[in-house]
Amino acid sequence: MKVMIGLSGGVDSAVAAYLLKEQGYDVVCGFMRNWDSMMNNDYLGNPTVDNNICPQEQDYLDAKDVAERLNLPLLRIDYIKEYWDNVFSYFLNEYKKGRTPNPDILCNKYIKFGPFLDFAKQNGCDMIAMGHYAKRVDKDNKTYLYKAFDKTKDQSYFLSQISSYQLKSCLFPLGDITKKEVREIAEKLNLVSVEHKKDSTGICFIGERNFKEFLKNYIPAQKGKIVEINKNIVLGEHEGVMYYTLGQRKGLGIGGIHGLKANPYYVCKKDVKNNILYVASGDNDEHLLSDSAIITSMNVFNEKVKDGEHLFVKFRYRQDDKGVTCYNLENGDVKLVFDEPYKAVTPGQACVFYRENEECVGGGFIDHVYYKGEEIF
DSSP, X not given: OEEEEEOOSSHHHHHHHHHHHHTTOEEEEEEEEOOOTTTTTOOTTOXXXXXXXXXXXXXXXHXXXXXXXTTOOEEEEEOHHHHIIIIIHHHHHHHHTTOOOOHHHHHIIIIITTHHHHHXXXXXXXXXXXOOSEEEEEETTEEEXXXXXXXXXXXXXXXXXXXXXXXXXXXXXTTTSOHHHHHHHHHHTTOTTTTTOOOOOSBTTTBOOOHXXXXXXXXXXXXXXXXXXXXXXXXXXXXXXXXXXXXXXXXXXXXXXXXXXXXXXXXXXEETTTTEEEEEESTTOGGGEEEEEEEEEEEESSSOOOTTOEEXXXXXXXXXXXXXXXXXXXXXXXXXXXXXXXXXXXXXXXXXXXXXXXXXXXXXXXXXXXXXXXXXX
16 A cells, blocks of 8 residues: 655654554655745744744755655645645634634644645555554544544644544554654664654744744734723733733733732733733632533534533643533534533634543534633633
8 A cells, every 4th residue: 555654854754654664555755845934924933034944944854864764755745825825814814803723733634634635646645644643543434533642742632623534544653652662763763864853843834933923924913901800900011912812821011919920810801802901810710711612613533422422622732631511503513511610711722522531523613612601702
């Protein structure tokens, strides 16, 4: 079987390519370039803008070195326009509404498992493969997505919006090994360009940025008031409500009550229309809590979420699973009632569903959030 591995220039996809080859697959490597800083006006907040070589080009050179050392062919394709049209434009529009999107999830759906899969098929491949930490499980003529063996690196959260067809078309060679083992394999293979390379962080295919400054490239700053929600007093000035997210503590430019650091402030509400950023003192304030939510744009791999079913969800990637009870609405959305009030559940973020804490059912996006019957966003 011929498989095209998405070779990113990082250690995970490099070792995934090696494992596929060892398992007897006919492996072809494909490198995707999806961001051009100069073309996309990516200057403010960009720590690499003055580098002699851009990070994307360095990633390509690292991928090229890996492919040569593994004696595998490497193809290169640019999806700069597709990334802008299908991922980044949505990302910006959500921020303009005061919401907090996750571009990595859309990047998987519309780039890595979309046109890249088509590209692989056009080049004679039967399937694609990725260096994600996730498990594909085939049983009873169905394909399921499960959490990876290495729970600290599990990336099923980011795969929650791909289609069943895309899932069935992909292999995940790292599903049963740990990150430590991946590094050890890379060292044994002498993959010097990636064996000690740091994991990519920041925005998918864009990288690390000073986030507030980065957004200013595309969303002009608009100063407004920071208001303490309980006392309704003005504490300071913000640069634009879209630059902040619910639950945010750092970067507000204000201290605690009367300047006491023991009482830090957290963003608890964003009034986009009136350009007011509301904060609450201390992480136990009720204004940070919610007890139910509406999830839209639902995507499931196999069995639909049952009405009244108790599942576990992640509202953020690095968050522990949270217990919820699900209720199907007539329009296809799902209402969640939380086992207990949760903090900083943020509209625009993904909500990913799990059965028995292992099977990833699918996911959607947080649309409305409530506390004690009152909509808080």
